[in-house]
Amino acid sequence: MAVAGRLDRMERPRLYEQVVERLLDHVIDQQLEPGDRMPPERDLAESLGVSRATVAQALVALEVLGVIDVQHGSGAVLRYRPSNAAVLRGLREHTNRLPDIVDARSAVETKIAALAAARRTEEDLERIEAALNLMAEDIDAGGRGLKGDEQFHAAVTAAAHSSVLARMMTQISDLVRETRLESLSQEGRPERSLESHRAIVEAVRERDPARAARAMEEHIELVSDVAVLRPE
Template identity: 85%
Template sequence: MAGARGLDRVERPRLYEQVVERLLDHVIEQRLRPGDRLPPERDLAERLGVSRATVAQALVALEVLGVIDVQHGNGAVLRYRPSSAAVLRGLREHTDRLPDIVDARSAVETKIAELAALRRTPEDLAAVEDALEVMDRDIARGGRGLHGDELFHAAVTAAAHSAVLARLMTFISDLVRETRIESLSQEGRPERSLESHRTIARAIRAQDPAAAARAMLEHIRLVSDVAVLRPE
């Protein structure tokens, strides 16, 4: 029936999306420029009358879209000043594609882990261990382990010795980064992700392809549990 879509249910913006809008208003009102810092989470929560968890989710959303850079010990730093409409559109697109990214990772990275267990060399194992150490040190200092996480998955991909699968991972690397930021920004997630990585590494070291694939699948299920996909 023509025009029926005009009576579709109206979706109410989620609270963190409203906070994103307020933060962008603050950037404009205060004439912040790239390199300027946003107020600390605690201050933002008090001024906006919301929980710190909601503020944190809004900041993660802005980080995923590249609007801010969250630095341990330095807070949220503005990278560029986008329009509110562009950011909100980007948030909806990001949320819509997250399940597809998880599907792609489940299909590709489980096979990569399986092959890594079969084909890894001593040099590959050393790279995997180095990545775990980088992530461990960052988390111990209060960081999220983002760089170490990236190094770990790159090392496992290299250990699979499959040029085609490596190219596929390169192709989706920006999308995977979105899930990485979302996941490692969840409370307690960096430590759980690191332990999950260690389980994958043990299976690869033991040359157990089935265990490696299973551990990678469990890891992806873990990291795909993010706040933006949960009902409010």
């Protein structure tokens, strides 16, 4: 007679995942359509009895999955109405692949930074500094600096003058966007990320490959510290 195998312990959903489910229920209950706005974070936190930080983490998760769009000064806007099961599956997949994305960025972008310091032209440096300024202006205005951050890394990649590495970065751009949203949505992170960008720029400006690689490695380490990977 066969003996039943040992059952694995069920994994308890994290609090922000429970909030995600409640937000999706709200979308259905209120019959929200694409283009409709979600309630403000403060109202959601009060209604659900959780901290604003937890609500913010849930909103970031939905933004990463493309369910909502978050713009500074406009709040969260619904992009489409997914099923709860699809979103929760997407959340788990996103969480599981984040460490691999960080490994890939660390391996590729540190080399890119070193090459950028060795090969950059004055025009490359101007584009890098312009992206840095764009990020700084957005952060000063209360934004997260997402567009400037994206342009900064693209400009550093272009300055490396390596078609293969540039192609690799293009191939993982959607995955990098996941870490960018996770990181820059955390309190105080845009300012810290901007400062680490400045360290990279200084090394590239001084044509110091070793220093540029080290600065990029430290930057990737900073941005990989995201709430979703921390134990509750």
